Amino acid sequence: MIALTIAGxxxxxxxxxxxxxxxxxxxxxLLVLSGWGFSKLIGLDTDLGTMTSGExxxxxxxxxxxxxFGFSLIAAIGTAFLAGPTLSGEVESGQALAILARxxxxxxxxxxxxxxxxxxxxxxxxxxGLAQLLVVRWAVGYWPPAPATGLLLLAAETVVLLTLALLxxxxxxxxxxxxxxxxxxxxxxxxxxxxxIGGALGNEGVERVGTVSRVILPTDGLxxxxxxxFQDPFALAQMGQGEAGFPFLADAPLTAAYLGWxxxxxxxxxxxxxxxxxRRDI
Numbered sequence: 001m002i003a004l005t006i007a008g009x010x011x012x013x014x015x016x017x018x019x020x021x022x023x024x025x026x027x028x029x030l031l032v033l034s035g036w037g038f039s040k041l042i043g044l045d046t047d048l049g050t051m052t053s054g055e056x057x058x059x060x061x062x063x064x065x066x067x068x069f070g071f072s073l074i075a076a077i078g079t080a081f082l083a084g085p086t087l088s089g090e091v092e093s094g095q096a097l098a099i100l101a102r103x104x105x106x107x108x109x110x111x112x113x114x115x116x117x118x119x120x121x122x123x124x125x126x127x128x129g130l131a132q133l134l135v136v137r138w139a140v141g142y143w144p145p146a147p148a149t150g151l152l153l154l155a156a157e158t159v160v161l162l163t164l165a166l167l168x169x170x171x172x173x174x175x176x177x178x179x180x181x182x183x184x185x186x187x188x189x190x191x192x193x194x195x196x197i198g199g200a201l202g203n204e205g206v207e208r209v210g211t212v213s214r215v216i217l218p219t220d221g222l223x224x225x226x227x228x229x230f231q232d233p234f235a236l237a238q239m240g241q242g243e244a245g246f247p248f249l250a251d252a253p254l255t256a257a258y259l260g261w262x263x264x265x266x267x268x269x270x271x272x273x274x275x276x277x278x279r280r281d282i
Contacts, residue, residue: 006112038139061232083165084174150229225254
């Protein structure tokens with residue numbers, strides 16, 4: 001009960017922060033620009049002739065992954081910079097002492113804040129992602145093969161980064177925790193691209209860079225699963241053998257083992273956060 005109360009208060013406080021309004025503005029701008037761009041695909045003159053509706057849907061499936069990466073980046077930045085002030089910021093300002101002075105367990109407070117931020121981050125991904133899918137459907141008539149799976153994996157990616165940001169905020173300053181979390185998110189994505197290029201070139205050593213990075217931080221692995229759910233299967237055949245090096249196509253869905261590892265990763269990092277928060281001086 002206490003955790004749910006804290007979750008509600010955390011969610012209410014999140015909506016009061018300026019970063020939320022910045023997220024909304026960026027989302028609206030991205031939706032408008034992408035809608036305008038997708039609407040120009042059908043009938044577009046290219047070196048190969050006028051683009052047909054079928055070709056436009058194929059191109060749209062690839063571009064959709066690019067746009068969805070933009071939404072995942074916005075969600076990553078937003079949740080990371082919300083998580084820092086929510087935990088570390090309240091400790092430094094002394095606000096946490098007012099709550100923890102009462103017979104309230106620190107783990108309940110942490111769980112409540114995590115649930116509140118999780119609701120915000122997953123809700124943003126679901127609403128913004130669904131809006132983008134509807135925009136693409138309206139513009140070119142394309143609808144991905146597994147939209148629900150893709151949105152769930154994007155939400156899981158947000159949960160991973162949020163949990164990491166909370167762990168960092170329990171040991172460093174709010175600003176530093178956000179910067180480090182977003183930096184690791186970007187570094188893991190780059191490592192995944194490098195690993196894909198290594199796989200396309202047949203270099204196992206370089207390919208292993210992406211594999212290891214996706215184990216250490218599952219954000220890129222979950223993102224690749226989401227891409228596979230959003231993309232047109234025919235796009236893989238069109239790209240040929242070099243598709244593994246293309247950063248906005250994924251050749252296979254995620255395995256149950258990897259999804260299980262992502263769940264274990266979240267649980268372990270959350271446990272480390274609880275341990276760190278329990279030992280921190282208030």
